[in-house]
Amino acid sequence: MGDERLHYAPPARPQVRPAFFATLPTRPTRWLRTNLLWQVLRFAVINLKMIRLIALSHHQGRRLRS
Amino acid sequence: MSHARVVVLGAGVAGHTAASFLKKWLGSAAEVTVVSPKPDYNWIPSNIWVGVGLLEPRQVLFPLAPVYARHGIMFRQARALVLHPEGEGAEAQPFVEIESTVPGEEGQRTRLPYDYLVNATGPRLDFEATPGLGPGAHSHSVCTAPHAKAAADTFLDLVERMRRGERKRFVVGTGHGTCTCQGAAFEYVVNLEFELRARGVRDKAEVVYLTNEYEVGDFGMDAVHIRRGGYVTPSKVFTESLFAERGVDWITRAHVQGVEPGRIAFETLDGLEHDIAFDMAMLLPPFKWVGLRAVDRLGQDMTARLFAPSGFMRVDADYSPKSYEAFRAADWPRTYQNPDFPNLFAAGIAFAPPHPISRPRQSPKGTPIAPAPPRTGMPSAMIGKAVAHSIADMLQGSPGPTRTASMAEMGAACVASAGNNPFTGTAASMTVYPIVPDYERYPDYGRDLRHTFGEIGLAGHWIKILLHHLFLHKARLRPFWSLIPE
Numbered sequence: 001m002g003d004e005r006l007h008y009a010p011p012a013r014p015q016v017r018p019a020f021f022a023t024l025p026t027r028p029t030r031w032l033r034t035n036l037l038w039q040v041l042r043f044a045v046i047n048l049k050m051i052r053l054i055a056l057s058h059h060q061g062r063r064l065r066s
Numbered sequence: 067m068s069h070a071r072v073v074v075l076g077a078g079v080a081g082h083t084a085a086s087f088l089k090k091w092l093g094s095a096a097e098v099t100v101v102s103p104k105p106d107y108n109w110i111p112s113n114i115w116v117g118v119g120l121l122e123p124r125q126v127l128f129p130l131a132p133v134y135a136r137h138g139i140m141f142r143q144a145r146a147l148v149l150h151p152e153g154e155g156a157e158a159q160p161f162v163e164i165e166s167t168v169p170g171e172e173g174q175r176t177r178l179p180y181d182y183l184v185n186a187t188g189p190r191l192d193f194e195a196t197p198g199l200g201p202g203a204h205s206h207s208v209c210t211a212p213h214a215k216a217a218a219d220t221f222l223d224l225v226e227r228m229r230r231g232e233r234k235r236f237v238v239g240t241g242h243g244t245c246t247c248q249g250a251a252f253e254y255v256v257n258l259e260f261e262l263r264a265r266g267v268r269d270k271a272e273v274v275y276l277t278n279e280y281e282v283g284d285f286g287m288d289a290v291h292i293r294r295g296g297y298v299t300p301s302k303v304f305t306e307s308l309f310a311e312r313g314v315d316w317i318t319r320a321h322v323q324g325v326e327p328g329r330i331a332f333e334t335l336d337g338l339e340h341d342i343a344f345d346m347a348m349l350l351p352p353f354k355w356v357g358l359r360a361v362d363r364l365g366q367d368m369t370a371r372l373f374a375p376s377g378f379m380r381v382d383a384d385y386s387p388k389s390y391e392a393f394r395a396a397d398w399p400r401t402y403q404n405p406d407f408p409n410l411f412a413a414g415i416a417f418a419p420p421h422p423i424s425r426p427r428q429s430p431k432g433t434p435i436a437p438a439p440p441r442t443g444m445p446s447a448m449i450g451k452a453v454a455h456s457i458a459d460m461l462q463g464s465p466g467p468t469r470t471a472s473m474a475e476m477g478a479a480c481v482a483s484a485g486n487n488p489f490t491g492t493a494a495s496m497t498v499y500p501i502v503p504d505y506e507r508y509p510d511y512g513r514d515l516r517h518t519f520g521e522i523g524l525a526g527h528w529i530k531i532l533l534h535h536l537f538l539h540k541a542r543l544r545p546f547w548s549l550i551p552e
């Protein structure tokens with residue numbers, strides 16, 4: 001590994017971190033992510049969405065000949 | 067129907083699913099034999115938690131022989147070496163040559179005749195593609211339970227040193243420009259970061275994600291778009307947000323050229339060469355074919371006829387070379403039947419995809435830096451089940467395969483753990499439909515945005531725990547196993 005390589009160094013200022021240009025969640029968004037009541041509801045919703053997707057995928061897995 | 071012989075090579079998600087359904091549907095009408103070099107089944111997705119010391123390997127592994135014995139499936143602990151799809155000489159009976167891996171019997175070769183064969187041998191972890199990569203050399207992996215355990219040992223040792231005040235750098239990602247399975251590297255980096263916080267040493271650690279993706283969140287699927295907050299947003303935004311929130315830095319478009327003790331050399335898509343020092347690196351290897359060969363009835367090698375240049379098995383896909391712009395959803399296989407031998411099928415990672423999903427890219431030096439197409443657990447299992455159905459029907463008189471499971475017609479549900487705790491943990495839950503974008507049906511993004519969604523929260527973590535137990539229950543073929551969806 002020659003010396004002409006660029007050596008990675010931790011970004012010295014926040015502005016040069018890739019994270020500086022990322023979208024960050026606000027405090028209420030973060031709070032909702034672990035709020036038990038909201039998450040119980042989301043648990044049901046996500047499960048339903050996944051079941052719908054599984055049903056759709058199985059439906060697409062068509063019979064070619066009967 | 068006389069006593070038919072169906073041989074399944076591989077006992078991973080695809081092979082185990084195929085064998086279980088074949089036996090369930092065919093009962094005593096067929097002898098179903100599974101060949102796999104390892105005595106255990108590994109629920110691979112939970113290796114992530116083994117890799118940060120939260121689970122022991124025995125919690126993600128179980129021995130296959132007793133499960134198969136209970137269900138009347140024959141098990142041969144062996145490695146498949148050579149397919150003889152035309153038989154040998156005047157004897158037209160197809161067979162596969164296998165080599166025992168049972169301790170004390172290693173290397174003993176036998177011939178296993180078959181009427182139908184399912185190749186579900188998965189990938190060979192190609193650490194050799196990158197000098198210094200892998201558990202035998204200078205980096206870690208979480209692809210198998212023992213690899214994940216070794217990663218955990220290093221991780222926990224470094225945590226102890228950070229408790230004594232040392233600073234450490236963790237680099238997690240892909241160990242070659244053509245790697246796939248970025249979802250696993252993503253899960254590992256966010257779990258590792260979560261555990262550093264949980265163990266009170268986050269301030270002593272620097273965590274860097276190093277990937278061959280053009281943008282984070284590509285996942286080998288050319289990114290995913292979802293509707294959220296009044297916008298159609300690419301997965302890059304959510305992935306970057308997750309990393310930024312956790313203080314994880316990222317380097318994209320990277321091909322790892324080599325790993326030395328404590329140092330990774332890599333080239334980026336712009337042709338520049340870099341290196342990064344590390345205290346622990348977990349870098350996934352590229353996937354390669356397992357080395358199965360094929361021989362015709364005269365003993366001549368016919369590997370190139372059965373297998374694509376990548377080494378994975380040819381099935382009913384359109385393999386004609388084309389440009390990215392000409393990739394079509396219809397190129398992807400539907401029945402997984404080999405075009406030359408109707409009694410040969412490939413399922414899961416073992417089938418040759420017609421082309422990548424993500425846009426292929428090369429550096430000015432000609433180094434390919436783009437993810438290979440992923441074949442995750444759900445499609446692998448669905449393909450295994452469709453193949454089993456087709457074979458069962460063909461044995462009962464159908465002239466050809468009866469079921470399809472195209473990755474361009476099915477969706478995938480994926481839950482990526484981002485921290486394992488029943489109250490403070492989170493996971494990114496995602497559904498994508500279809501897996502392979504279909505720009506003819508969905509011209510804007512290639513996907514149906516009504517069925518493509520993603521969100522982060524504790525609920526996803528509960529689903530991940532539920533899946534861990536449900537899928538292990540299913541894999542152990544315990545009561546009502548077949549009711550659990552793939």
Ligand SMILES: Cc1cc2nc3c(=O)[nH]c(=O)nc-3n(C[C@H](O)[C@H](O)[C@H](O)COP(=O)(O)OP(=O)(O)OC[C@H]3O[C@@H](n4cnc5c(N)ncnc54)[C@H](O)[C@@H]3O)c2cc1C
Nearest residue numbers: 076077078079080110111146187188250414415441442443
């Ligand atoms: C760390 C990690 C985390 C992951 N997490 C997820 C996740 O959360 N969700 C998800 O959907 N997917 C996940 N995946 C991907 C998922 O594990 C794969 O899609 C799936 O295992 C593919 O199934 P398969 O049956 O094709 O291959 P495998 O599961 O690899 O099985 C291959 C089988 O073939 C056997 N074999 C190998 N060589 C031979 C031979 N010569 N002869 C006979 N048998 C042979 C092997 O021993 C094994 O039993 C993850 C992968 C990794 C590495």
